[in-house]
Amino acid sequence: xxxxxxxxxxxxxxxxxxxxxxxxxxxxxxxxxxxxxxxxxxxxxxxxxxxxxxxxxxxxxxxxxxxxxxxxxxxxxxxxxxxxxxxxxxxxxxxxxxxxxxxxxxxxxxxxxxxxxxxxxxxxxxxxxxxxxxxxxxxxxxxxxxxxxxxxxxxxxxxxxxxxxxxxxxxxxxxxxxxxxxxxxxxxxxxxxxxxxxxxxxxxxxxxxxxxxxxxxxxxxxxxxxxxxxxxxxxxxxxxxxxxxxxxxxxxxxxxxxxxxxxxxxxxxxxxxxxxxxxxxxxxxxxxxxxxxxxxxxxxxxxxxxxxxxxxxxxxxxxxxxxxxxxxxxxxxxxxxxxxx
Numbered sequence: 207x208x209x210x211x212x213x214x215x216x217x218x219x220x221x222x223x224x225x226x227x228x229x230x231x232x233x234x235x236x237x238x239x240x241x242x243x244x245x246x247x248x249x250x251x252x253x254x255x256x257x258x259x260x261x262x263x264x265x266x267x268x269x270x271x272x273x274x275x276x277x278x279x280x281x282x283x284x285x286x287x288x289x290x291x292x293x294x295x296x297x298x299x300x301x302x303x304x305x306x307x308x309x310x311x312x313x314x315x316x317x318x319x320x321x322x323x324x325x326x327x328x329x330x331x332x333x334x335x336x337x338x339x340x341x342x343x344x345x346x347x348x349x350x351x352x353x354x355x356x357x358x359x360x361x362x363x364x365x366x367x368x369x370x371x372x373x374x375x376x377x378x379x380x381x382x383x384x385x386x387x388x389x390x391x392x393x394x395x396x397x398x399x400x401x402x403x404x405x406x407x408x409x410x411x412x413x414x415x416x417x418x419x420x421x422x423x424x425x426x427x428x429x430x431x432x433x434x435x436x437x438x439x440x441x442x443x444x445x446x447x448x449x450x451x452x453x454x455x456x457x458x459x460x461x462x463x464x465x466x467x468x469x470x471x472x473x474x475x476x477x478x479x480x481x482x483x484x485x486x487x488x489x490x491x492x493x494x495x496x497x498x499x500x501x502x503x504x505x506x507x508x509x510x511x512x513x514x515x516x517x518x519x520x521x522x523x524x525x526x527x528x529x530x531x532x533x534x535x536x537x538x539x540x541x542x543x544x545x546x547x
Contacts (some may be wrong), residue, residue, distance in 0.1 A: 215243075218236045218241055218428075218535075219429055220247065221249060223447075230261050242269065244262055245273070248273065255274065256275040264296065277307055278324075279314060279320075287334075290335075291339070293357055294369060325381060326349060330346070336373055338366045338432070373425070374391055385410060385413060385424070386413025386416070386421075387416050392425070394429065396431045397463065397502045404522070407426075418495070426524040427523065430518055432514075433504075433506075436508070444531045447531075453469065454477035454482060457528075460502075469498070473493050504517075508541040512542065515546045516546050
């Protein structure tokens with residue numbers, strides 16, 4: 207896995223906050239300014255990750271493109287390998303980074319998915335994906351992956367091994383260990399603190415050593431929520447809204463970062479679970495202090511954001527993948543394109 211020759215590899219994280227044609231423009235702009243990667247979210251039931259990557263691939267030339275992340279419950283593993291192969295055909299070699307994950311509750315159960323044994327499911331997926339993308343004939347008798355005499359049936363075009371790297375999106379330490387043992391890389395989560403990274407890196411290294419690998423063999427991009435504005439208080443308030451939603455809806459991430467259980471409970475009670483309406487989120491925001499916002503995000507003026515982004519790299523991330531909450535994404539790209547160290 208190769209990174210930027212600048213020594214400060216960086217990427218941009220795109221969600222459903224902006225129209226898709228605007229995201230295509232941002233992907234082009236990020237590439238023009240020297241960004242290394244684009245990762246597309248697949249959160250809630252708003253926008254899938256695969257369709258936008260096809261658009262970005264058609265509109266860019268070299269920037270890497272990743273799914274950040276798709277889940278292992280609603281797609282067949284062979285179909286996912288086929289999809290990754292198709293994206294590589296569209297984008298060219300060494301550009302597609304396939305991030306998979308275990309999804310989250312209560313959304314999974316609401317659509318009929320049973321997330322039992324998620325670590326085993328992801329392990330089987332990683333193993334099967336590697337074999338399929340290596341263009342092997344695969345028979346796999348697992349609890350979650352069941353393949354018999356299956357291979358990517360490429361008749362026209364390049365039938366050689368695909369250059370797609372398989373990443374696991376992981377937050378819990380057992381998942382991080384598993385990722386270090388089997389995956390090409392780990393998409394480390396956002397809304398965590400640099401102090402969380404210390405434990406996370408230890409877990410990845412433990413898994414890598416179990417497989418006879420070094421920590422440096424495991425690529426470690428990290429999603430980083432950023433709220434950059436020349437008005438520091440506006441930047442903090444923009445980030446506070448997202449943190450409030452996660453405190454109430456994905457408390458496992460907040461707990462992993464050392465947020466107090468009392469705050470998690472209070473915000474959860476205020477917003478009433480998932481999905482929360484705008485009024486409840488606004489009520490919950492009043493409970494979240496500035497120090498928690500700064501602990502979990504890179505928020506503030508451009509100088510403050512650069513310093514906080516560097517903190518994630520110093521604590522073990524290979525590449526910050528920046529999710530800009532404010533409207534001026536170009537400001538963030540411009541400020542970080544020339545380095546953050």
